[in-house]
Amino acid sequence: MFKKSLLVDMINRSSETPADRRNFLRGMGLLSAGTVGAGLLSASIAAPAEAADAPSDASVLNFALNLEYLEAEFYCYAAYGHGLSEAMATGTGTMGGVTGGHRVPFKSKAMRYYAEEIANDEIAHVKFLRTALGSAAVSRPAIDLQSSFTGAAQAAGVIKAGETFDPFSSEAFFLLGAFLFEDVGVTAYKGAAPLIQNKDYLEAAAGILAVEAYHSGIVRTLLYENGLSTPTNLISDARDSLDGTGADKDQGITTGDSGRANLVPTDANSIAFSRSPQEVLNIVYLTPGTGVSKGGFYPAGLNGEIKTS
Numbered sequence: 001m002f003k004k005s006l007l008v009d010m011i012n013r014s015s016e017t018p019a020d021r022r023n024f025l026r027g028m029g030l031l032s033a034g035t036v037g038a039g040l041l042s043a044s045i046a047a048p049a050e051a052a053d054a055p056s057d058a059s060v061l062n063f064a065l066n067l068e069y070l071e072a073e074f075y076c077y078a079a080y081g082h083g084l085s086e087a088m089a090t091g092t093g094t095m096g097g098v099t100g101g102h103r104v105p106f107k108s109k110a111m112r113y114y115a116e117e118i119a120n121d122e123i124a125h126v127k128f129l130r131t132a133l134g135s136a137a138v139s140r141p142a143i144d145l146q147s148s149f150t151g152a153a154q155a156a157g158v159i160k161a162g163e164t165f166d167p168f169s170s171e172a173f174f175l176l177g178a179f180l181f182e183d184v185g186v187t188a189y190k191g192a193a194p195l196i197q198n199k200d201y202l203e204a205a206a207g208i209l210a211v212e213a214y215h216s217g218i219v220r221t222l223l224y225e226n227g228l229s230t231p232t233n234l235i236s237d238a239r240d241s242l243d244g245t246g247a248d249k250d251q252g253i254t255t256g257d258s259g260r261a262n263l264v265p266t267d268a269n270s271i272a273f274s275r276s277p278q279e280v281l282n283i284v285y286l287t288p289g290t291g292v293s294k295g296g297f298y299p300a301g302l303n304g305e306i307k308t309s
Contacts, residue, residue, distance in 0.1 A: 055277075055306055060195050062138045062304035063277055064205070065129040067188060069140040070284070070297055071181050072126045075119035077101030077145065078167075078174055079112070088126055089140035093303030096142025100149075104174045111171050111222070118178075118215050125208055132201065138303035148297045149177055151286055156238035158231045175223050179232055182216035183265060184239065184275070184283055187249065191274035213272070220253050220263045229254045243279040244288040244309070281309040 055063075073083045081103030089095055106112035130137045145167075153165035158176070167177025189209035196202045223232045233252030240250040250273075251265035266272055275283075282288050286296030293308045294301035301307050 054197075055195060057196055057198050057201050058133060058136045059305040060192050060277075061129055061133055061201065061205075062136070063302070063306040064189070064192065064208070065126065065133065065138060066141060066298070066302040066304065066307075067185060067280070067284070068122060068125045068129060070143055071185065072119070072122035073098050073101065073140075073143050074145060074167075074177065074181065075115060075122050078104045078177075079115040079119040084123070084126065084140065088123075088130070091130070091137040091139035091303070092135075093138045093141070094300070095139035096300055098140075098143045098145060099299075100144065100146025100168075102168045104168050104171065106171060108171060111174075114218055114222070115174070118218070121211055121215070125211075128204070128208075132204070141298055141303045142300040144297055144299050148286065148299075149180075151296065152180060152235070152238065155242075155286065156231075156234045158234050172226060172228060175219060175226065175228060176231055176235065178215075178219045179223060179235055180239075182212065182219050183236075183250065184280060185212040186216050187273050187275040188277070188280045190272050191276050191280070193274075217263060220265075224253045224261050224263065229259070239283055242283045242286065242288050243275060244282045244290070245279055249273040249275060249279075277306045278309045281307070285309065 069084070069089070076083050077098075078101075083098050083101060104112075104115065106115065149167050150159070150163075150165045153159045153176075154161060154163070159165050165173065165177075167173045186209060189205055189212060193202060193205060193209070196205055220232075223229070229252065233254065236250045236252040240248055243249065251262055253262055254260060255262045264270075278290070281292065281302075284297045285292050285294065287309075290309055
């Protein structure tokens, strides 16, 4: 038989919330007035403070899945003119639709190929996380690919009040729209890494982080090559103001007034920056502060336990 401590750890790491743990115990026939069930439940809830305060692996992976839904929908529409299939959007929580999005009129074959490759990567990330989470996977929340971009571009000063920003209307706008996500994805995965306890999940998250970093490098390079440093740097400044930390965790694609390329945003030790889930939420909700649970790209909020900044 498993030791009691091992069972407790398995239940804690496989469940997203205390309710999940109760359901797990009930399903195993362990939640009863008996000593074993009561003891396990007590031990599960009364875990050490450090473990109790930390989100479960399932919660962290579901948070990542919410972000991957957004990226996959954006790139799928840009590259192929349609979003994810309904079969890839089901799960726990309320499934929402996608507003906006259409195929980008690419003029460059290379740019179209880049978009298709990144779209395929993001689709694969969604599939992988949904498989890893199994029945605990959250459904795709409502996603706004229309007014959210206009709001973000206006806040950054890329466009004026009354103007609209459609990231699917041209190659240049597509790159700027992609830039909104890519650096956020890298900092989000790095920030979430210390929260993951299961080594297999941690290795997978590290692998996804590496792919997101490749994507970010491609997008930053194309933006620089196409002379889009000014609007890109404005978006970078806006992300810094949105995450709510007051720290400079974002960098544009040029350094100072020199115009020299800054394609790899790192700290003084050439290490990528980290953002907490709450800082990431501030950016994707387009609302700095605490206690925010919806807005921006997620008009009804995220699904899962981690959804409030």
